[in-house]
Amino acid sequence: MSDAFFRTEMTPPKAPPITERGVVKWLRENLFAGPYNTILTLVALYVLYSLLSNVIPWLLNGVWNANSLQECRDIVAASAGEGATGACWAMIRERWNQFLFGLYPQDLYWRPALALALLLVAIAPVLFSRVPRQLFWLTLFYPAIAFFLLWGGSIWTPIVAMMGFGVMALAYRLLVPLTGVTVAAMLGVLAAVLWWLLLDARLAEMLSTAIPVGLRSVGSDQFGGFLLALVIGVTAISFSLPLGILLALGRQSDLPVIKMLCVGFIEFIRGVPLITLIFTAALLLGYFLPRGTNFDTILRVIILVTFFAAAYLAEVIRGGLAALPRGQYEAADALGLDYWRAQRLIILPQALKISIPGIVSTFIGLFKDTTLVSFVALLDPLRGVTSVVRADLNWKGIYWEPYIFVGAIFFVICFGMSRYSMYLEKKLKTDHR
Amino acid sequence: MKKSVFFGALAATTLVAGMASAATIDDVKARGELLCGSSTGLTGFGAPDASGNWTGFDVDLCRAVAAAVLGDATKVKFVPLTGETRFTALQSGEVDLLSRNSTWTMSRDSELALDFVAVNYYDGQGFMVKKDLGVSSAKELDGATVCIQTGTTTELNLADFFKQNNITYQPVNVADDNEAQSQYVAGACDAYTTDASGLAASRATLPDAENHIILPEIISKEPLGPVVRHGDSNWGDIVRWTYYALLIAEEKGITQANVEEVLASTTDEEVKRLLGASGDMGVKIGLDNAAFKNAILAVGNYGEIFARNIGEGTSINLARGLNALWTQGGLQYAPPFR
Numbered sequence: 001m002s003d004a005f006f007r008t009e010m011t012p013p014k015a016p017p018i019t020e021r022g023v024v025k026w027l028r029e030n031l032f033a034g035p036y037n038t039i040l041t042l043v044a045l046y047v048l049y050s051l052l053s054n055v056i057p058w059l060l061n062g063v064w065n066a067n068s069l070q071e072c073r074d075i076v077a078a079s080a081g082e083g084a085t086g087a088c089w090a091m092i093r094e095r096w097n098q099f100l101f102g103l104y105p106q107d108l109y110w111r112p113a114l115a116l117a118l119l120l121v122a123i124a125p126v127l128f129s130r131v132p133r134q135l136f137w138l139t140l141f142y143p144a145i146a147f148f149l150l151w152g153g154s155i156w157t158p159i160v161a162m163m164g165f166g167v168m169a170l171a172y173r174l175l176v177p178l179t180g181v182t183v184a185a186m187l188g189v190l191a192a193v194l195w196w197l198l199l200d201a202r203l204a205e206m207l208s209t210a211i212p213v214g215l216r217s218v219g220s221d222q223f224g225g226f227l228l229a230l231v232i233g234v235t236a237i238s239f240s241l242p243l244g245i246l247l248a249l250g251r252q253s254d255l256p257v258i259k260m261l262c263v264g265f266i267e268f269i270r271g272v273p274l275i276t277l278i279f280t281a282a283l284l285l286g287y288f289l290p291r292g293t294n295f296d297t298i299l300r301v302i303i304l305v306t307f308f309a310a311a312y313l314a315e316v317i318r319g320g321l322a323a324l325p326r327g328q329y330e331a332a333d334a335l336g337l338d339y340w341r342a343q344r345l346i347i348l349p350q351a352l353k354i355s356i357p358g359i360v361s362t363f364i365g366l367f368k369d370t371t372l373v374s375f376v377a378l379l380d381p382l383r384g385v386t387s388v389v390r391a392d393l394n395w396k397g398i399y400w401e402p403y404i405f406v407g408a409i410f411f412v413i414c415f416g417m418s419r420y421s422m423y424l425e426k427k428l429k430t431d432h433r
Numbered sequence: 434m435k436k437s438v439f440f441g442a443l444a445a446t447t448l449v450a451g452m453a454s455a456a457t458i459d460d461v462k463a464r465g466e467l468l469c470g471s472s473t474g475l476t477g478f479g480a481p482d483a484s485g486n487w488t489g490f491d492v493d494l495c496r497a498v499a500a501a502v503l504g505d506a507t508k509v510k511f512v513p514l515t516g517e518t519r520f521t522a523l524q525s526g527e528v529d530l531l532s533r534n535s536t537w538t539m540s541r542d543s544e545l546a547l548d549f550v551a552v553n554y555y556d557g558q559g560f561m562v563k564k565d566l567g568v569s570s571a572k573e574l575d576g577a578t579v580c581i582q583t584g585t586t587t588e589l590n591l592a593d594f595f596k597q598n599n600i601t602y603q604p605v606n607v608a609d610d611n612e613a614q615s616q617y618v619a620g621a622c623d624a625y626t627t628d629a630s631g632l633a634a635s636r637a638t639l640p641d642a643e644n645h646i647i648l649p650e651i652i653s654k655e656p657l658g659p660v661v662r663h664g665d666s667n668w669g670d671i672v673r674w675t676y677y678a679l680l681i682a683e684e685k686g687i688t689q690a691n692v693e694e695v696l697a698s699t700t701d702e703e704v705k706r707l708l709g710a711s712g713d714m715g716v717k718i719g720l721d722n723a724a725f726k727n728a729i730l731a732v733g734n735y736g737e738i739f740a741r742n743i744g745e746g747t748s749i750n751l752a753r754g755l756n757a758l759w760t761q762g763g764l765q766y767a768p769p770f771r
Contacts, residue, residue, distance in 0.1 A: 069638060070638070070640075073640050094483060098483070098485070103481055104485075106485065219510065221511070221512060279518075282518065283518060283521045283525065287521075287525045374473075374515075375515065375517070377473050377512075377513040377514050377515045384473065387474035387609070387611070388473070389474075390474065390611050391472075391474035391475055391476045391479075391480030392480065392483070393476055393477070393637065393638060393748050393749065396476050396611075396635070396637075396638040397611075397614055397615070397618070397635070397639065399611065399615040
């Protein structure tokens with residue numbers, strides 16, 4: 001058996017059969033794995049084809065330069081043949097300003113634009129820890145600056161109103177060693193409310209007659225489009241978070257009165273649809289307030305939307321609080337921290353971290369819900385401005401273009417919020433799961 | 434004890450509010466601005482244009498009232514109102530005047546405690562169909578699919594009409610005018626029904642307007658007009674007579690351009706009273722004698738307002754029809770100005 005043949009090297013591996021490699025394998029495994037899968041794939045392909053075969057030419061034939069829908073149609077017919085459809089983006093080109101600013105006076109567009117730019121600067125230190133801390137001062141005064149830029153009028157109105165917060169802080173500082181945090185905070189708020197009710201208007205009036213400095217005043221009725229959505233959204237978001245935290249803490253409180261108030265508030269607001277609240281704000285309040293009181297509709301809507309978001313946030317945060325192990329609370333007590341220190345240093349940082357996805361999705365929902373104000377005839381970008389644009393004979397009959405344009409802007413903002421929440425979660429992740 | 438104080442305060446507030454509402458004219462003058470409830474955007478009747486200025490047939494009436502009361506047609510704040518919010522806003526005093534294509538019906542006049550002071554547009558519900566449907570009368574629409582806005586009087590009128598004529602239809606419910614139009618164009622319904630003025634505006638903007646016809650039947654009465662709150666007759670008079678002044682101006686051939694000229698040369702006593710040259714008709718309702726002259730100067734006479742916004746020169750191209758002056762076979766008729 002000595003002349004037996006032995007292979008000295010391995011045969012190279014053969015390529016797998018054609019059905020077991022490359023594209024074909026992937027197709028077989030993923031798209032045509034059996035009769036049902038095959039049918040589903042074919043149906044899906046057909047649906048995709050019929051959708052895209054309509055949408056793509058429509059997008060490709062889009063017209064940017066025209067003065068009316070009719071002109072758009074003529075241009076499409078001339079370039080793509082009779083019967084072809086095409087998007088009429090010319091409407092956006094002519095009316096983009098109303099989608100962004102509503103009826104805000106055109107020569108004053110720099111004011112909302114500046115307010116938006118400052119907003120981005122002012123929220124930077126809140127969002128990112130690498131931004132210089134001194135910017136917090138801008139954040140602190142931003143509400144007054146934005147109010148002054150957007151609504152105009154005398155510069156003293158926002159300044160004197162901000163002084164109310166100064167009064168609150170001062171009262172709190174003076175009282176806190178004597179009475180403790182809770183009572184001092186309550187008295188501080190009381191002092192501020194007294195300031196706003198009794199002194200604010202008179203002082204502002206006196207100052208503005210003495211030193212008249214100001215911008216041209218712009219009424220709320222001229223706000224619209226994304227300016228309105230952002231004013232309502234940003235204000236409601238920034239006020240609902242602290243309010244929601246307080247409500248969540250109140251709901252867990254041992255004091256029956258506070259607990260009952262918080263539970264009542266949360267459950268009432270969550271039990272009523274947002275539209276009902278907005279209608280109440282816009283219509284019913286008009287009956288209750290004495291005639292002639294001009295309580296701004298936008299302000300009323302902002303307050304109600306804030307309450308609405310706060311109630312939902314309170315429940316989201318309560319979930320975070322409940323998820324903390326009991327030991328954390330006990331450890332805080334064992335360290336001898338008082339209630340507010342324990343919450344601030346130990347409980348809330350962890351609870352809020354757990355609740356980030358819930359909080360951000362509440363914010364996203366809130367921002368999109370601002371379009372509901374069209375039901376009380378405020379000029380929201382989706383329905384309000386769109387119906388104004390369509391009332392123009394030149395653009396009457398236009399249907400998808402405004403929705404796509406507004407939808408795209410909403411997507412950018414909401415997607416941004418969602419990505420930020422993921423970034424924040426990653427940054428704050430300290431465990432090793 | 435505390436409760437009674439609270440209710441006392443509430444009652445006092447209501448009383449004060451009631452007293453304050455007694456004279457809308459004083460509120461308007463004190464504010465220096467007329468609050469006018471307008472549509473959220475209705476082609477030809479009221480909408481802001483590209484630069485944010487409100488224009489339209491109903492809008493011009495507000496401007497006329499502002500010109501009459503305050504002497505300045507620009508001192509109007511337009512408050513857009515939806516179908517749901519319009520009457521509440523008027524009742525609660527958020528607007529002084531509602532000029533927003535609202536149909537005058539008995540229940541609105543009585544139950545809602547509103548006063549319709551005039552009819553500035555006689556409208557009626559009609560149908561639009563594609564020409565190739567081969568229909569020439571609404572009675573031939575048996576079995577047709579009809580695009581109809583839900584929750585409107587149009588919906589009820591439609592049901593009544595088909596029932597009376599013993600024919601059937603299939604409703605395609607839509608939320609608003611624009612959706613209706615796009616559904617109709619896409620072929621989801623054979624016929625589209627709404628007020629004839631709205632149909633005309635829709636037809637004007639269709640890609641192939643010549644292939645669509647508006648059927649001759651008008652199946653309902655839709656008298657549209659300005660509305661004020663119940664209980665302030667003087668304010669109602671002001672709005673009513675401002676409107677009539679515009680009508681009389683058309684009747685007498687007074688236009689925006691020739692007011693001053695007519696005033697200087699006229700021998701017609703009624704024209705003199707209208708323009709404030711004799712008598713004190715304006716003062717009688719709490720205005721200046723030149724009030725009506727200002728209104729005409731600001732927006733022109735009724736015919737001019739019509740022609741500028743919705744008339745045959747515009748692409749909406751509405752004929753005067755019922756809205757012609759009574760002297761030309763229409764229904765627009767103003768009582769004597771004396």
